[in-house]
Amino acid sequence: MNMPNMKQARLRTKNPHKIIKDDYIIPTNVSNIGKNKNYHVITYGCQMNVHDSENIKAILEDMKYKEVNTIDKADIIVINTCAIRENAHNKVTGMLGRIKHLKETKKDIITIFCGCMAQEENYVKNLTQKYKWIDIIVGTHNYHKIPIYLENIMKDKKQEVEVFSIEGDVYENIPVKRDSKYKAWVNIMYGCDKFCSYCIVPYTRGKQRSRDHLDILDEVKKLKENGYLEVTLLGQNVNAYGKDLNINYNMANLLEDVAKTNIKRIRFVTSHPWDFTDEMLDVIAKYDNIMPYIHLPLQSGSNKILKLMNRRYTKEEYINLFNKIKEKIPNVSITTDIIVGFPNETEEDFLETLNLVKKLKYDLAYTFIFSKRESTVAYNMEDLTPLEEKKTRLARLNEVVNENAYANNLKYLNEEVEVLLEDKSDKEGYLMGYTNTMKLVNVKADLSYLGKIVKVKITDVKTWSLDGSLVKELANVR
Ligand code: SAH
Ligand code: SF4
Ligand code: F3S
Numbered sequence: 001m002n003m004p005n006m007k008q009a010r011l012r013t014k015n016p017h018k019i020i021k022d023d024y025i026i027p028t029n030v031s032n033i034g035k036n037k038n039y040h041v042i043t044y045g046c047q048m049n050v051h052d053s054e055n056i057k058a059i060l061e062d063m064k065y066k067e068v069n070t071i072d073k074a075d076i077i078v079i080n081t082c083a084i085r086e087n088a089h090n091k092v093t094g095m096l097g098r099i100k101h102l103k104e105t106k107k108d109i110i111t112i113f114c115g116c117m118a119q120e121e122n123y124v125k126n127l128t129q130k131y132k133w134i135d136i137i138v139g140t141h142n143y144h145k146i147p148i149y150l151e152n153i154m155k156d157k158k159q160e161v162e163v164f165s166i167e168g169d170v171y172e173n174i175p176v177k178r179d180s181k182y183k184a185w186v187n188i189m190y191g192c193d194k195f196c197s198y199c200i201v202p203y204t205r206g207k208q209r210s211r212d213h214l215d216i217l218d219e220v221k222k223l224k225e226n227g228y229l230e231v232t233l234l235g236q237n238v239n240a241y242g243k244d245l246n247i248n249y250n251m252a253n254l255l256e257d258v259a260k261t262n263i264k265r266i267r268f269v270t271s272h273p274w275d276f277t278d279e280m281l282d283v284i285a286k287y288d289n290i291m292p293y294i295h296l297p298l299q300s301g302s303n304k305i306l307k308l309m310n311r312r313y314t315k316e317e318y319i320n321l322f323n324k325i326k327e328k329i330p331n332v333s334i335t336t337d338i339i340v341g342f343p344n345e346t347e348e349d350f351l352e353t354l355n356l357v358k359k360l361k362y363d364l365a366y367t368f369i370f371s372k373r374e375s376t377v378a379y380n381m382e383d384l385t386p387l388e389e390k391k392t393r394l395a396r397l398n399e400v401v402n403e404n405a406y407a408n409n410l411k412y413l414n415e416e417v418e419v420l421l422e423d424k425s426d427k428e429g430y431l432m433g434y435t436n437t438m439k440l441v442n443v444k445a446d447l448s449y450l451g452k453i454v455k456v457k458i459t460d461v462k463t464w465s466l467d468g469s470l471v472k473e474l475a476n477v478r
Contacts, residue, residue: 017207025148033154037065039066045115055174059175067177079115081118085371096131110135118140119165135159139165170190182230183265184231186223191209197310198371201236213242230264239272262289265291284329293334294329300342302348315356338366338367341387413458419433431445431447440466
């Protein structure tokens, strides 16, 4: 048993991470345990978790389990959790209740609890005391060991807890079962060393570890050969890619090399303003297959709050970067993340954020009320603003965010755009996909257009999405 330890999770040494290519094995006595059995994976949180779930699915399929789309039919249930805000906990607790209920009638169900909440010391303590029926608790560093944990619980029927609060390494050759046939997540780095004062991620994901660029390029090339049209390069701070490797190769170099594979569409998230270089901007502007879309978290428009958040940039530096991006990349869309109600945020600080958002007119903003996370620096900051006041600030901010989103979308009316039709839409007879600039579009089209990049004329505009119709003669441009 290895329990999480938040103090240890904070440590950062100068030791370089290892790249490990041969640590995934399936013990022979579990190589068939999934035969005629089903699994279901529930995923909360960010793209990192979505992609981890794709790995976990493939690992389960390597033991012959088959995927089903509800927990009711599953023999093994994986719950992949997120710890970013407190309300994530509530959702998970509700789901655990449902699984426990299922287990009362179907005793043999195996439950695996993983993700960022599995890295939280107190939460896991609580799980081991009050949720003894959970079979395996596994942290974010060691999913490739799931077959071994399954073997262990077969043998001794005891709760297996393996969570490592370590800086971490990079594991290659872990199998993946991708949710889409057209677009793929590609990790370029793991972990985070920024330690923004509110954020738990550096504790739950370990230090920043970049993958070797040759492994990344190899993955992209293979995806392209297999018909994939889009890749999203993933990391908490993709712009800092390579900084931990002590080699002369950075995010601009990586973007350029990925662009040269000629895969049709390249995206990347998330961009921390601190590490955004001019060299990157030049590369993005130069290659048509690097999409003109940047997610650039602001967090706050007040320098006082930015400092307390340990964001390492000022409002003025952020505005400069924002303007440079708009100038250099034609038609770029920019989205952001904002936290309201950070400790010590006054009405004046909030107004600075609000006014900045009015000025910058983001395409979209994801807005959150500050949530106290255990072990982070902000956890102990005095916070006198009542929750009701914070909720009002959030609503005021969202009103501006929505106005901006609609005004930006309105520019697309009657324009022709390219869309990768990736799935059925909720609307009957429609498919959905995204423009180069990451606008969600519903398009009237039959299933034969799935997986194609098509020209679409925008016919209607809403706050969160666009409607469009196929430009027939140009449909199927690729
Ligand atoms: N690495 C990314 C952010 C990942 S978390 C970056 O630095 O931009 C996604 C968003 O969740 C953050 O941008 C932040 O706005 C929000 N967030 C993180 N911790 C939070 C907390 N404790 N309370 C409220 N929102 C938080
Ligand atoms: Fe969290 Fe900051 Fe790292 Fe983003 S950069 S993951 S907000 S610590
Ligand atoms: Fe949540 Fe962990 Fe992602 S805390 S946002 S799942 S890195």
